[in-house]
Amino acid sequence: MNLQERDKKHLWHPLKQHQLHPDSLAIVKAKGCILTDENGNEYIDAIASWYTCMYGHCNDYIIGKTHQQMLQLDQVMFSDFTHEPAVKLSEELIKILPENQNKIYFNDNGSTAVEAAIKMALQYYFNLDEKRSTFIAFENGFHGDTFGAMSVSGLSVYNGPFEDFLIKVERIPTPDGSNHDAILNQLKNLTENHNVAGFIYEPLIQGAAGMKTHHAKGLNEILKFLKAQNILTIADEVMTGFGKTGKYFASDYIDTKPDIICLSKALTAGLLPMAITSCTQKIYDAFLSNDISKGFFHCHTYSANPVACATAIAGIELLTSAEIQDNIKSIINSHRDFEKRIKNHPKVKTTRHLGVIFALDLNTKMERYGNLRDKLLYFFMERGVFLRPLGNTIYIQVPYVISESELQKVYHVIEDALEIV
Structure with missing residues (x-):
């Protein structure tokens, strides 16, 4: 029996209606910006696991x-x-x-x-x-x-x-x-x-x-x-x-x-x-x-x-190191460029960013934990990116150590998701 099935026997997860969503993805490893599940699938942690792992997972220092x-x-x-x-x-x-x-x-x-x-x-x-x-x-x-x-x-x-x-x-x-x-x-x-x-x-x-x-x-x-x-x-x-x-x-x-x-x-x-x-x-x-x-x-x-x-x-x-401060500046610049190319999309209502935090509101009404929100969550995960929409808001809060290629993948997955809403 895999971890996902064993989990259901005794565990009660937060912010979750188990009657509707009985499964929880089993993560077995994390390094840098990458989460790895029990089947070997990898996901970019684009919200730093609820804004905690800002220096990357399992940071050696x-x-x-x-x-x-x-x-x-x-x-x-x-x-x-x-x-x-x-x-x-x-x-x-x-x-x-x-x-x-x-x-x-x-x-x-x-x-x-x-x-x-x-x-x-x-x-x-x-x-x-x-x-x-x-x-x-x-x-x-x-x-x-x-x-x-x-x-x-x-x-x-x-x-x-x-x-x-x-x-x-x-x-x-x-x-x-x-x-x-x-x-x-x-x-x-x-x-x-x-x-x-x-x-x-x-x-x-x-x-x-x-x-x-x-x-x-x-x-x-x-x-x-x-x-x-x-x-x-x-x-x-x-x-x-x-x-x-x-x-x-x-x-x-x-x-x-x-x-x-x-x-x-x-x-x-x-x-x-x-x-x-x-x-x-x-x-x-x-x-x-x-x-x-x-x-x-x-x-x-x-x-x-x-x-x-x-x-x-x-x-x-x-x-306080020069390296992390430079990384923060780089992420801010990338967010600014992404906002320029996404803000006029017909499916986007508003955009905003402050520091490494970026958010956009979809031009549609959604329940905070409704079906469309769940559809987006699964869409992102299937493409190897962990993003957790808040109602009709898609937000990014990436670790400071994210690479430019990883960050661009996050952006591209969000752009692809606009085609399904």
Whole structure:
């Protein structure tokens, strides 16, 4: 019995209706940009396995650094101890994070990074003897699957059964260049009528919403207004962080910096699970007290796992290298050329790109997980490219190490797919 058949006996996959789609493709090997299944078929991983393996699968440099750490220190609880990989990672992160970030808090994944950020914001005001219970978030945002993260997300396909149990959130549109004044007026009304603790946002691009982009100037005006109201701002850079937008972080495009930043995915290059919630010194200081209950009593068993920290350090070393930065520039140029030749196609409604992220909307209506979306997914896979459409949005987020020939194959497969929609 092959892996695909064995899988069906006990496994329950995420984001999948098993009644309709019982099979899951069995991958046995990965290297660089290539995934290999149990039948020897190869696929270009054009979304870096959910935006994680940005330096390619099984990167030799990262594996080497990870292996060295495994021989030295594997795991130790982080509540009572510290260690070199965690200290070193904090130092390296602070060098590349926006200049106002000063403290690093460890989590397990993107959802828990957001969960910690929400709890930090709520307890920040609690510690200051202010009761604030409302959050502001963008329409159609996505921030994760734990309860706090679900609360601030705006995609009901994920949240539907749980909406009666979520914290209070008010939603605003993303800035598009023409609605800044309307958004600021809405924010004025919200802040006058609600005790707002924080604003959480995906800076410049909303991933799960279909790689929808918004304006940096408008976002900056929103952040400026909220900071003037003493409302904490939380940048969810789980998807956008570590070079994907062309800068180290999407927040680098915006003058007003967030108070809190959520990081995961490419943080550990797809090799190990880990996440980080960073914050300003001001937020950290609000938790300092002779009253033990004012500490941040939130913890994960594998917080600051030494092996994961070593992996993240290696990833940052690659990210900041001249080679990877040159590769990012090359991918950006290739995306720009592809957009020129595809944007006027009659089957294409809109195109957009930011850094190594490219997206196009098909000129047709599609359900997020409907038949046409499935047809496209299978079409791509049959031609050796792993792309995962979001409704009528086809997006690319390739590893930084992709070759030009591999990237051109991704483009050509997308162009071929336009003939079947």
